[in-house]
Each structure stands twice: as structure tokens, then as C-alpha cells.
Amino acid sequence: MTRSFFNSLQSEWLKTKRSLATWIVLVGAFFTPVIIIVVRIIYHDTLATSYASPTFWATLWRNAWESIAIFLLPMGSILTTSLIAQLEYKNNTWKQLHTLPLSLATIFFSKLAIIVFMLVQFFVLFNVGIYLAALVPYLVVAGVPYPTAPIPSDLFVRETLLFFLDTLPIVGLQYLLSLHYKNFLVSIGTGVILWIAALGSLKWKFGFAVPYTYPIFNYLKSLPDNKIAAPLVSVHVMAVIYFVVFVGVGFWLFVSKREKG
Amino acid sequence: MLTLETQNLTHRFTPHDIAVNNVNLRVEHGSIYGFLGPNGAGKTTTLRLVLGLLRKQEGSIRVFGDLFEQSRLEVLRNVGSLIESPSLYGHLTARENLVVLQKVYRCAPGRVDEVLALVGLPHTGRKRVSQFSLGMKQRLAIAVALLPQPALLILDEPTNGLDPNGIIEIRELLKHLNQEWNTTILISSHLLAEIERLVTHVGIINKGTIMFQGTLDALRSKQQQSLQVVLDTSNPDLSQQLLHQQNIAATQHDGKLILPSLPKEHLAAINQQLVHHDIKVFEIGIVKNDLESIFIDLVK
Incomplete structure (x- = not known):
């Protein structure tokens, strides 16, 4: 199992x-940093x-995460997860994958x-x-210390880890939808609707029930x-619970499919 | 010894739509089994059931003597397959497509170049598979099926999209694999003529039911049995009457008489008798039913 899982990975x-x-x-990873670099060089x-301010890194961190946490991270997760799962549908390769000597669990969890x-x-x-958004202006603009x-x-690591946990429910649900529905628009469309619902429910006291709100709340x-x-x-706890539930349901739907490819 | 055996394999897509009905496939070890039938006959459904791509509803499947559902991984390790259209990653090169699978099959890295050479695709370089012609994709899909050096090769219409030269090359390659490596091959087609020169055994399926199963020789002897004689005379009614008096079942078709195959001497005697009754004999001929017409008769 371990070796076949590694091979499958x-x-x-x-x-x-x-x-x-x-x-x-x-x-997606370099989009906002590049914008920050360009803006800093212009202004x-x-x-x-x-650069001399004691809150330099915290301000940079907040500026960098603004568009990422609210827009790019949820949308990027929706797109990336759906695209990876849809590779098999797009290339008509599910049937090839299911005739390999791999268990269904290996196929599901390695992907x-x-x-x-x-x-x-x-x-x-x-x-x-x-880091480059801080470094490049210092190297390029004269007189910048x-x-x-x-x-x-510690802030970078902690917050990154929390954003990672908060994004897992999006990955879990998008993975479930992308494996279950051949039509790419179902997973992408549902993802976009849930993201809009997340934006609309931020002021609602039960907004935390919408699984796509967590990166936005965290920011x-x-x-x-x-x-x-x-x-x-x-x-963060809700995010982990949702992820486990979505992955569990996704796996159950995956193994119960009557037609595999 | 059987490499693949199904017993009473039955599959319904809806309660009233029986796609496969009590199919008992018997693919002998070392044979090349041609699985024939018109489009929609149940060939692909049967093959998908055999490979576990469709969940089995009724019956049993044994591969290498083991029940498929109990030894799925062990069985699939020794089976290469190509079902319907090629399953390939369009954004990768031919080599990369094979490396993706080589990792899973754990075969030697050199095997990738071997199978590429076998199917005539050794120099596709960095060209992505999405830019391949249908024929090249089909060859690569065959290379994928050959990658694990399978003991059983299951190919569903593998020559689709190939030009005549490509069809001959693939046929020779499959013969070679069968002779050199004793690979058992199950190959489906809707054209008997296409695989007639390749297979040792034939199974003919129509509307989900096996109509014939046996060696190619058994099918040929069926062809011999179906030879007929056509007799064109100036008086077919009287001729038919005379033949019936001799217990020869003759039927009229377009003014000609059709009778079962008879020895040459017997035909000569009939000719003499007809002439003796002032009946002019214009033609005595043999209607040769080729294997294709036997196939068509079976699936009618």
C-alpha cells in the first residue's frame, strides 16, 4: 500500500x-508581490x-494578503482543485486509471x-x-534601507498555517464535486456561488457555517x-471538520460509482 | 487452461435493457480471441465488466483462474488494456504519458523506449499528444497497453483510426507478442475481415448474447456446411419437382434453384437427368459463403 501510494503520487x-x-x-503566488513591487518602485x-518603520513587515504582510485572502486564494483553490481532478475527464483517462493495479483509496488520496x-x-x-516584495525595491531604488x-x-508561519487550514474546506468540496461531476461547470459554478455566498454572509452571525468564508474571516x-x-x-476547527466531512463523503461517492471511466 | 472465463455474466443499464445476457466467455491461454459483433452488441460492455470498469451485477469473472473481485490488483498488474478511444494526457509527450504509468507498474525505465519503438513512435520527441493524429494516438494507446508486459492483453477495436499499413503493422505486432511471449490477446472488432488473419478463436456476440464461440477452424467448418449450389434452368418448377423426387431440398430464388452442397458426381447426375427431361441447364454454380457472410447470418 505504502509503496503503491508513493508510486501513484x-x-x-x-x-x-x-x-x-x-x-x-x-x-497566483507571485501576482500580488509583483504588483506591490511595481507600485513601490513607481511611488x-x-x-x-x-522601510525604517518597526511595523514594516506586518504592514507588508497585511497588504500582500488583502487580495489573496479575499479573492485569489478561494478562486485559485476552486480552479486548481477542479482542474486537477478534471484532467482525467478531459483526457478520457479515468478508464485507464481504473485499470491500473491501484486500489480506489490510493487513486483517490494520491490525487x-x-x-x-x-x-x-x-x-x-x-x-x-x-520577501521579494520587500527585497527588490531595496535593491532597485537608491537610498532605500x-x-x-x-x-x-513566527507570525508568517502561524498565519500561513491558519490560512492553509482555512482553505482546506474549499479543496475538500471542490474535489468532491470535480470527481463526481464530469461537467467542469458544475464544480466551478458551485465554487463561485459559494464564494459569493461567503462574501454575503460575513456580517451574518452564522456566517461561519459557510465553508468558503474562513480565509476571509482569518484576514x-x-x-x-x-x-x-x-x-x-x-x-479553523470548523475548517478541519468540514474538510474531513467533504473528503469522507467524496471518497464514499468515488468508491460507490457504478461506472468507473 | 483458461486465461479468462466468465460465467453467466449479465448486465443491465436499466431494468428492461439487458446489455449483456448470460455471457460465458472462454479465452484459452496463449490464444488470440477475436470478440466480434456489430456496434451496440455488448462487446465493450463485456470488456468493461471484465476490467472492473462497470460494477458486476450477475455472474462471475475469473482471470488467470482467480475471481476478479477477489484478486483485482494482482490481476490488473498482468493485464494491459485499450478500451474504446485512446486514454492519453494531451498536455504531455508520448514518453511522459508512458512514464506516468511506468511509475505505477514499476517496470524498468527502459521499457518506455522499448514499447515506443514497438509501436513505431520512437521519435516524437517533445511533441505533445494533443498534436498527434488519431493513428498516432491509437499507437500510443497500444504502447500503454503493452507497457507492463501483460500476460493478457484486452484491446477494444484497437485499429480504429489506423491506415491500412498501420493495421497490418499492429496485426503483425500482436502476432509477434502472441508467439514470442505467449501473450493471450482478447481483441474486439465489428469486422471479421479485419481480424480473420490474426485470431485463433472467435466469439460472436449480438444483442448481448453469444451466438458462436470456438476456434476459427470451427467457424470455417460452419462455412463449409453452409455452401450452396445454384441451378439455373429453363424450367425451374419441373426441375424442383425432379429434385424433390430425389429428396433434395431445393428452393426457388429469383427463378433459380438453390440446393445444398453436393458431391461433383451427384451434380453431374442431376444435370444429366434434367437434360434427359428436355430441361435446358444454363448454370450450375457454387455459392461461396465467406466468413463475413457467416458472421452476418449469425448476427441477423
Whole structure:
């Protein structure tokens, strides 16, 4: 089981080569950092002051996450998960995959593991992007000092981990939908509707029940005067519970399919 | 010894739509079994059941002597397959497609180049499979099926999309695999002529039911039995009457008489008798039913 799972992981990873999902991860991770770099280079007059500020890294962190947490991370997760699962439908390869000497659990969980790994890859690259967003203006613009404040690595790691947990329900539900429905629009459409529902339910006291709200809640919680309804329970715990439920239901639907490919 | 055996395999897509009805396939070890039938006869459904792509409803499937559902992984490790259209990742190259599967089958990396050479695709380089012609995709799909050096190869209409040269090449390749490696091959087709020169055994299915199963020789002897004699005379009614007096079952068709195959001497005697009764004999000929017409008769 362990060896065949490892082999299946290698196989699934090879399938992502040159895929649109891989490009979404790369472009998504560096999109906001590049915008920040460009803006800073254009409006370089105030850089010397901000780079000397003790809150430099916290401000940069918040700026970088703004569009990511609210828009790019949920939409990127919806698209990437759906695209990876849909690779088999698009290429008519489910039947080939199901005639390989792999158990259904290996097929299901190795594909899911690759999606989760791509999510981790996104977070790592995004953190690198944030660091580059600080470094490049310092290297390019004359007179800008290297930030005097130390990098709050514990904040970066903790918050990245929380955003990772908060994104898991999106991955879980999108994976379930993408494996179950051949039509790509079902999973993407449902994902977009749930994301819109998440935006609309932020002020609702039971908004935490919508599983796509968690990255947004996690970002907005740190902002003063955020006007969101404080979740009644920990959204991170809710995220993990939703993920486990979605994966469990997804696996049950996957193994119960009458036609496999 | 049987490599593949099904017993009373039955499958319904809806309660009133029996796609496969009590099919008892018997594919002997080392044989090339041609699975024939018109479109929609139940060939692909049977093959999908055999490979576990459809959940079995009734009957049993044994591969290499083991029940499929009990030894699925062990069985699939030794089976190569191509079902319907090629299953390939369009964004990858031919080599990458095979490496994806080589990892799972755990075969030697050199096997990838071997099978690419076998199917005549050794130099496709960095060209992505989405840019391949249908024939190239079909060849690559066959390479995929050959990758694990399977003891049983299941091919569903593998020559679809191939030009005549490609069909001959694949036929020779399959013969070679069968002779050199003793690979058992189950190949489906809707054209008997296409696989007649390849197979050792034949199964003919129509409307979900097996109409014939046996060796190609058994099918040929059926062909011999179905030979008929056509007799064109100036008076078919009187001729028919004379033949009936000799207990020869003759029927009229388009003014000609059709009678079962008879020895040459017997035909000569009939000719003499007809002439003796002032009946002019214009033609005595043999109607040769080829294997294709036997096949068509069986599936009618």
C-alpha cells in the first residue's frame, strides 16, 4: 500500500507538468508581490520612511494578503482543485486509471495529496514573493534601507498555517464535486456561488457555517473596524471538520460509482 | 487452461435493457480471441465488466483462474488494456504519458523506449499528444497497453483510426507478442475481415448474447456446411419437382434453384437427368459463403 501510494503520487505529480493548474499556482503566488513591487518602485518617494518603520513587515504582510485572502486564494483553490481532478475527464483517462493495479483509496488520496501539496507550494511561493516584495525595491531604488525591523517569522508561519487550514474546506468540496461531476461547470459554478455566498454572509452571525468564508474571516479578523460578525466558534476547527466531512463523503461517492471511466 | 472465463455474466443499464445476457466467455491461454459483433452488441460492455470498469451485477469473472473481485490488483498488474478511444494526457509527450504509468507498474525505465519503438513512435520527441493524429494516438494507446508486459492483453477495436499499413503493422505486432511471449490477446472488432488473419478463436456476440464461440477452424467448418449450389434452368418448377423426387431440398430464388452442397458426381447426375427431361441447364454454380457472410447470418 505504502509503496503503491508513493508510486501513484509520483505518477499524479507528473500529470501536473505543464498543466493549467500548475500555472495558476505559480502566477497566483507571485501576482500580488509583483504588483506591490511595481507600485513601490513607481511611488518610491515614501519608501525610505516605510522601510525604517518597526511595523514594516506586518504592514507588508497585511497588504500582500488583502487580495489573496479575499479573492485569489478561494478562486485559485476552486480552479486548481477542479482542474486537477478534471484532467482525467478531459483526457478520457479515468478508464485507464481504473485499470491500473491501484486500489480506489490510493487513486483517490494520491490525487488529493497532490492538490494539497500544490496548496502548500502556493503558500511557500507566496511567502517567498512577500520577501521579494520587500527585497527588490531595496535593491532597485537608491537610498532605500534594508528593513530595520526583524522578520516576524513566527507570525508568517502561524498565519500561513491558519490560512492553509482555512482553505482546506474549499479543496475538500471542490474535489468532491470535480470527481463526481464530469461537467467542469458544475464544480466551478458551485465554487463561485459559494464564494459569493461567503462574501454575503460575513456580517451574518452564522456566517461561519459557510465553508468558503474562513480565509476571509482569518484576514479580516486582524483589521480594526472590520464590520464582520465575530464567528461564534473557531473557524479553523470548523475548517478541519468540514474538510474531513467533504473528503469522507467524496471518497464514499468515488468508491460507490457504478461506472468507473 | 483458461486465461479468462466468465460465467453467466449479465448486465443491465436499466431494468428492461439487458446489455449483456448470460455471457460465458472462454479465452484459452496463449490464444488470440477475436470478440466480434456489430456496434451496440455488448462487446465493450463485456470488456468493461471484465476490467472492473462497470460494477458486476450477475455472474462471475475469473482471470488467470482467480475471481476478479477477489484478486483485482494482482490481476490488473498482468493485464494491459485499450478500451474504446485512446486514454492519453494531451498536455504531455508520448514518453511522459508512458512514464506516468511506468511509475505505477514499476517496470524498468527502459521499457518506455522499448514499447515506443514497438509501436513505431520512437521519435516524437517533445511533441505533445494533443498534436498527434488519431493513428498516432491509437499507437500510443497500444504502447500503454503493452507497457507492463501483460500476460493478457484486452484491446477494444484497437485499429480504429489506423491506415491500412498501420493495421497490418499492429496485426503483425500482436502476432509477434502472441508467439514470442505467449501473450493471450482478447481483441474486439465489428469486422471479421479485419481480424480473420490474426485470431485463433472467435466469439460472436449480438444483442448481448453469444451466438458462436470456438476456434476459427470451427467457424470455417460452419462455412463449409453452409455452401450452396445454384441451378439455373429453363424450367425451374419441373426441375424442383425432379429434385424433390430425389429428396433434395431445393428452393426457388429469383427463378433459380438453390440446393445444398453436393458431391461433383451427384451434380453431374442431376444435370444429366434434367437434360434427359428436355430441361435446358444454363448454370450450375457454387455459392461461396465467406466468413463475413457467416458472421452476418449469425448476427441477423
